[in-house]
Amino acid sequence: LRNIHLQKTEKESQIREFLEFNFTQTEFENILDKENFDLLKDLKIFSKCEEIIERLKNTINYQMESFFEVNQTCCHLNINESTVLVREGIFKFLNFDNAFVVDPMWDIAITSIQLKLTELPIQESQFLNYYDEENFLFNKKRLEAFKDVAWKLMLHNLIKDFFYQVFIPVSESRRYRMLFLYETLRPFMNREFPGFNIVLDDIFGKFEEQI
Numbered sequence: 001l002r003n004i005h006l007q008k009t010e011k012e013s014q015i016r017e018f019l020e021f022n023f024t025q026t027e028f029e030n031i032l033d034k035e036n037f038d039l040l041k042d043l044k045i046f047s048k049c050e051e052i053i054e055r056l057k058n059t060i061n062y063q064m065e066s067f068f069e070v071n072q073t074c075c076h077l078n079i080n081e082s083t084v085l086v087r088e089g090i091f092k093f094l095n096f097d098n099a100f101v102v103d104p105m106w107d108i109a110i111t112s113i114q115l116k117l118t119e120l121p122i123q124e125s126q127f128l129n130y131y132d133e134e135n136f137l138f139n140k141k142r143l144e145a146f147k148d149v150a151w152k153l154m155l156h157n158l159i160k161d162f163f164y165q166v167f168i169p170v171s172e173s174r175r176y177r178m179l180f181l182y183e184t185l186r187p188f189m190n191r192e193f194p195g196f197n198i199v200l201d202d203i204f205g206k207f208e209e210q211i
Contacts, residue, residue, distance in 0.1 A: 001111070002131050004093065005073045005104040013072045018100040019060065022153055026053050026160045032167075040163060048199045049159050055193070056156045063149050069103035070142070077102070079111045082177070105139065109146035113154060116184055118147065151188040158182060162203060179204055 024030075029037050040046050076083070078098045085092040108131060111117075117124035128143065129136045158181055161170075170178070182204040189196050 001076075001079070001091075001093070001107060005075070005107070007073060009073055009101055011072070011101045013069050013102055014100040015064070015067075015069060015102050018077065018102055018106075019064070019153075021098070021100070022157060023057055026057075026156065028163065036167060040166065043163075043166070045199060045203055046163070049163070049203070052193075052196055052199060053156055053159055056152050060149055060152050060156075067145070067149070069105075071103060072101050073104055074099055075102050075104055075107045077106060077110060079107060080114045080177070103146075105142055105146040106150065108139070109143060109150040110154065112143070113147060113151055113184060114181070119187075151185050154181065155185050155189060158185065159200070159203075 028040055032040070074096075076093055076096060076099055078095065079093065083094045085094055108128065112124055112127065115127075117127055125136075125140065128139055132139060158178060161178060165175075182200070186197065189200070
């Protein structure tokens, strides 16, 4: 991952493009035809989830007003167990479809959350130290701010995935990963938005009943 991030680029930060890429995917009315959008509106939890999505977007945009990026490089931005291939001790990252030029701390934050390192502070520190020992203390201070935005964006995208699988059924393994990710994000959500779990626990706790 460090080697990828060390690749130089002359491009400016694409952080706004990255956020808009994600945000526009929950503009269901603009993306779906009327029949399918009406189908979503008929789901009893859809309007409540729209409110949650909008609040997540607004909070992220507010946080980004005082956000700063130190450097920019091409980042994967979707590192998880399905996008990493290990062969004979060599790591390969797959599916750069969501890659943007942003601060590499976004990759570190997303990866830390995906791997549940946020629950293991010693291992998270080791991960950060292996990534860049020279700048460990500097990156450790910055990581918390990036994680605080990253988990909200990941929850936003998870809700999006739930509704799109109404039209495009997902595999059992993909469904399991969605549930696993929700459980990973749930502690973050309960600390900042405790009311969300009333709606989202019902969705991801009763996955089949909602569709």
